[in-house]
Amino acid sequence: MNYPTTLKNLIECYKKLPGVGEKSAERMALATLDLDQEILDKLSDSVKNLKTSIKRCKICNNYCEDEICTICSDKSRNKSTICVVEEPKNIMLFERMGSYNGVYHVLDGLISPLEGINPEQINFKSLIDRIDEEDIKEVIFALKPSIEGETTTLYIKKYLEKKDVKVSKIAHGVPMGADIDYIDTLTLELALENRNEV
Amino acid sequence: MNYPTTLKNLIECYKKLPGVGEKSAERMALATLDLDQEILDKLSDSVKNLKTSIKRCKICNNYCEDEICTICSDKSRNKSTICVVEEPKNIMLFERMGSYNGVYHVLDGLISPLEGINPEQINFKSLIDRIDEEDIKEVIFALKPSIEGETTTLYIKKYLEKKDVKVSKIAHGVPMGADIDYIDTLTLELALENRNEV
Numbered sequence: 001m002n003y004p005t006t007l008k009n010l011i012e013c014y015k016k017l018p019g020v021g022e023k024s025a026e027r028m029a030l031a032t033l034d035l036d037q038e039i040l041d042k043l044s045d046s047v048k049n050l051k052t053s054i055k056r057c058k059i060c061n062n063y064c065e066d067e068i069c070t071i072c073s074d075k076s077r078n079k080s081t082i083c084v085v086e087e088p089k090n091i092m093l094f095e096r097m098g099s100y101n102g103v104y105h106v107l108d109g110l111i112s113p114l115e116g117i118n119p120e121q122i123n124f125k126s127l128i129d130r131i132d133e134e135d136i137k138e139v140i141f142a143l144k145p146s147i148e149g150e151t152t153t154l155y156i157k158k159y160l161e162k163k164d165v166k167v168s169k170i171a172h173g174v175p176m177g178a179d180i181d182y183i184d185t186l187t188l189e190l191a192l193e194n195r196n197e198v
Numbered sequence: 199m200n201y202p203t204t205l206k207n208l209i210e211c212y213k214k215l216p217g218v219g220e221k222s223a224e225r226m227a228l229a230t231l232d233l234d235q236e237i238l239d240k241l242s243d244s245v246k247n248l249k250t251s252i253k254r255c256k257i258c259n260n261y262c263e264d265e266i267c268t269i270c271s272d273k274s275r276n277k278s279t280i281c282v283v284e285e286p287k288n289i290m291l292f293e294r295m296g297s298y299n300g301v302y303h304v305l306d307g308l309i310s311p312l313e314g315i316n317p318e319q320i321n322f323k324s325l326i327d328r329i330d331e332e333d334i335k336e337v338i339f340a341l342k343p344s345i346e347g348e349t350t351t352l353y354i355k356k357y358l359e360k361k362d363v364k365v366s367k368i369a370h371g372v373p374m375g376a377d378i379d380y381i382d383t384l385t386l387e388l389a390l391e392n393r394n395e396v
Contacts, residue, residue: 003290004263006244006251013241016233017226028215030287033248035214043211044246046204047238050231053204065202089228092201 061106080137110148138166259304278335308346336364
């Protein structure tokens, strides 16, 4: 016995999502069947129009519904500080924190010679253009603490050396609440290197 | 900053699914954005038509696309044995096992005086009708090992006493591969009670 085609299709689709295996997909599909038609319509419409309704901000490449995202069009934000992130979702993390008032720049990838991702394939030229055209005082890198993240930071930093702009990188160290026994040595090394006077 | 409306709606919908919290819903919605439009269309259509395309089998109440489910319409199945389950998804478990060749009956609920679920609210009358009308030799109960499951089994069993039909219940005991140290006492008691000669 197999599930009816519609249910089978739904299970197949759910399985494409991250962290969703065969069993979870089945459970989710069966639960979808129990939802109100109103929610099913909302889900169906959102999915159908997802790609067409979500645009990228012409300035920072963040997700947006219009030409310019809500952050870039917000007059109260400090436009002279740019935080460089890999993906639009990283912006959400900073915004939840609430204390950052600058703007962002989404690279949409990291330079990775191993995977054949060159600087031209990430959204890096537009960052340089922004720095050339606008009055940018500081560029803060908030990329993944990986080889690709470091490579990208260093590559862009080299480009910015000739320009009158402060370049910084978010601190790496022991996360709050973590047990120091379980911290990897590289993080500990960086934490020691970046120690602060108390 | 907030996500665009479509993405927010999608996150809201995903959050209605079992085992999906705020963070997973966000991750899933962002991953949905990266899927091919073809898959999005398939997902959208499946969700939209889910309730209308999935019917219940007129005989056993299993999910189906037509009037009668694939199991009930399968001529090679032994129609004289009925396995009584709570939900259509339980059938899938038995079918995966592959060794059961009888048919099923989906109750769509269990009798629960505490939650105010009476025998009339579950699909129990149609089971009695089947036994009266068809040539049923055995009814196997495969319900949850809970108070509700036991109550339902005993309630239906009482109804079947006057009829010429064998009534059985799947065995409860120590599951294969489980560490006996972690088995609850009730299960162990049942396992001891139902011990088999070796």
